[in-house]
Amino acid sequence: MEEREEASRRCSSLLNRIQSLPLSKITPSCKATLLRLTNSELNFLSRLTHSTSNPSSSFSCNVGYFEAIVHILEQPYIRGVSRVCKSIPLSSTTSHIEEKTDSQFEAVHIDIVCSLHNNPTWFIVSDRNPKYITWDSSGRNKGLKMRIEQIVHAAQLSLALKPVSIVLFFANGLDVTVREKLMANSDFRIYNMEFPHFEFAFSGALESEWINVLGKSYQGACTLIMDVDQCAKPCQSIDDVTELCSYNVHKEFRETCYESRLSSPFRCLIMKMKEWPLDNKDLRSCRREELLRDNDVVNFDTTALIAIISGISNGSAEKLLARSDNELRQRFKNNTEFVISQALSEIESPIHEELNSALSGKMGIACKSVHSEFMELVSMFAGPNEQMRANYLVELLKVVPDNPSPRMMSLPVTRKLAIKNKVAFGTGDSWGAPTFTANMGFVRAVSQTGMSLFTIEHRPRALVGD
Known part of the structure; x- marks a missing residue:
């Protein structure tokens, strides 16, 4: 008993x-x-x-x-x-x-x-x-x-x-x-x-x-x-890395970033992220295991890149809420309530505190498709400050070739498992790197198939013309 x-x-x-x-x-x-x-x-x-x-x-x-x-x-x-x-x-x-x-x-x-x-x-x-x-x-x-x-x-x-x-x-x-x-x-x-x-x-x-x-x-x-x-095993090799369409962070870039009129939250994030090796020789000498040790590499999807540079995330939330209802609806149309809720969320709990915690000491990658989509959205919807932050951010990243893992591509293409997301998340998967994302609908759809996928969630933010 x-x-x-x-x-x-x-x-x-x-x-x-x-x-x-x-x-x-x-x-x-x-x-x-x-x-x-x-x-x-x-x-x-x-x-x-x-x-x-x-x-x-x-x-x-x-x-x-x-x-x-x-x-x-x-x-x-x-x-x-x-x-x-x-x-x-x-x-x-x-x-x-x-x-x-x-x-x-x-x-x-x-x-x-x-x-x-x-x-x-x-x-x-x-x-x-x-x-x-x-x-x-x-x-x-x-x-x-x-x-x-x-x-x-x-x-x-x-x-x-x-x-x-x-x-x-x-x-x-x-x-x-x-x-x-x-x-x-x-x-x-x-x-x-x-x-x-x-x-x-x-x-x-x-x-x-x-x-x-x-x-x-x-x-x-x-x-x-x-x-x-x-x-x-993840199929991305160091030899592939040397062929990346990429940019390198160096001392002058960080000094320029620090002295610029960038918002303090964004500048703090940039300064805390880890640098990639300066040239292909240094990069080739790094072993993949060393690059990924302690989760040093993070894969960004489009939602993450936008959240980092958004005016809402960088001090414009209160100014945005001060606009008239008519002005907001003319600017954001059917997305007005969505943008307002993000601004209220930002005032209550600034997102860059979470971003700093998740990305401090990390090196960032984004696949070519994500980079292209991000820059297209920036050109159409971003304001001058958001565009400036976008330019600094892509300087910090390695833009890697689209290389989704075979297991990700084996999933059927459905409304919730769109091909562009399979490429974005699958490229991170092929690197063995977590994907930083607000696209939890895709993450849930993948989990329902039984596949284990390493992701880091963040709250969404929109471009607001800041």
């Missing part, structure tokens, strides 16, 4: 942890799935606790499995969680698997689909006792070997959900013999993830001055990783 009550308390604590997962890293549907599964487990334990059957009889529950999943999701380098505890169907591709005539590859269960250090990754999580994990099939137990074969085949056959890596997380460790066979037969290697070995949570008051502390140790956990294939 005490063991069941302990499991129930762990479930209750886990529900709070799931609720605390930020939507910036996990989709609402994924969070809802975890809540539903944990609540179901809690209801099961509640029925057992109040059952009239033998209270000392043994029982099994899944709370440790769900704890391990949430433990992974809480890590700061896990982003873009698009699927949890779901099977990936393969019925349309099983014919490509030779010598497999039964239904064993119709679907595979993947515990987490996410981005790990910006790369698409599948996590397989186990909370089983290591003595019950075998390599070969035995009776009803199909064995780890067959399970891994299924997962690897699924990863190789998938396109939109294709991972760069597969990570196995055995929360309670793995038998040495099984681990050696896994590494010898499936190209897995030990992965030293920066997980804390111990976690704890408070489950509530037991008496007036005491609270119950629930703890779980992962000190004996075993984590292994496998690279699926080179085709799945």
